[in-house]
Amino acid sequence: MAETPEGAPIWADATFPDIEAAKSFYGDVLGWSFGESSPEFGNYTQAYADGKAVAAVSPPMPGQEAPAAWCLYLASSDAAATAGKVRDSGGQVLMEPMRVGDFGTMVLAADPGGAVFGVWQPDTHKGFEAQAVPGAFCWAEVFTRAPEKSDTFFPRLFPYRVKKMEDDAIDFAVYNLGEDAVLGRMKMTDDFPPEVPSYVNVFFTVADCDAAVAKATERGAVLRFGPMSSPFGRFAALSDPQGAEFSVIDVTTTEGEMPSLRDAG
Known part of the structure; x- marks a missing residue:
């Protein structure tokens, strides 16, 4: 699979208070099927369209009352360096660079207007396996x-x-x-x-x-x-x-x- 260019959308996931209801809704509307939840990663669950990984859903982290929301991740070859640029450019780092198993490194940030987005430095998880096809x-x-x-x-x-x-x-x-x-x-x-x-x-x-x-x-x-x-x-x-x-x-x-x-x- 071709490497995602720096700054291009690479992944999307969402946090839902009721993850089973979310799976039922998006399964019906977008035709998604779902993989096994990963308890070691907070029950993070990948969604698939025609067998290709296209997104993921998860419950809020314990103790968090996060509203349901989608998050887009932009590709970075160095998540820590991108986090530094966020700070230097007037944005806010909401979650410092965090290694996620051997999948990659993530950052959560907000632009100066408050729009929240993610940064993903891929390792074994390369991001979207399909784009611009139904469900993706x-x-x-x-x-x-x-x-x-x-x-x-x-x-x-x-x-x-x-x-x-x-x-x-x-x-x-x-x-x-x-x-x-x-x-x-x-x-x-x-x-x-x-x-x-x-x-x-x-x-x-x-x-x-x-x-x-x-x-x-x-x-x-x-x-x-x-x-x-x-x-x-x-x-x-x-x-x-x-x-x-x-x-x-x-x-x-x-x-x-x-x-x-x-x-x-």
Whole structure:
């Protein structure tokens, strides 16, 4: 498997107060199957789409009252060095570099606007075994009320080139590695209640966006936005029954022309 470039999304996992309910929900909506829980790693449980590892779920650590939330991990060849860059660039290290068995080293951090993300330095766990196929991760966007801070912060961690959408109605940027877009950044508007913090929105691929939304809402999810067709695919944003935000996208159903992007700065 090809090595994940520095700064590219490499893994996604989520913490749920009720892990069995989460497995039932995502198994139904995204077609996931699940491996054995790992008691030595806090009952961390990998999810599979068509036999390929695509994400993981786990209960909160003992003593933690963490809300349900998805976390995106960005690839790093040196997690400790990236943690140092987080501090030096105005972010916050929420969990110092921690070795996870022989799987790799992780860091949890937040950008200056408060959006939480992970850093993963892979060893035996190389990250996603599939992307952009039904059930697998496809894309992610930093939703923030401080877009200028995010656009300065993330390129200090990784070799991103920031490209902004040429549209006065929306403040959206794309972070490129070389010619490849690997992460989006969206300014949160007044449509978001003030109590909703900045966060990273993870997109999972589905074969049919409307069918996935119907299944999710039937199972207790709340539809936040969409379904809407775009040049990138037909997508919708949801909160799962335990409150974790995520999006689904059918990348085969596209509409309209790709937006123009210009180098920021």
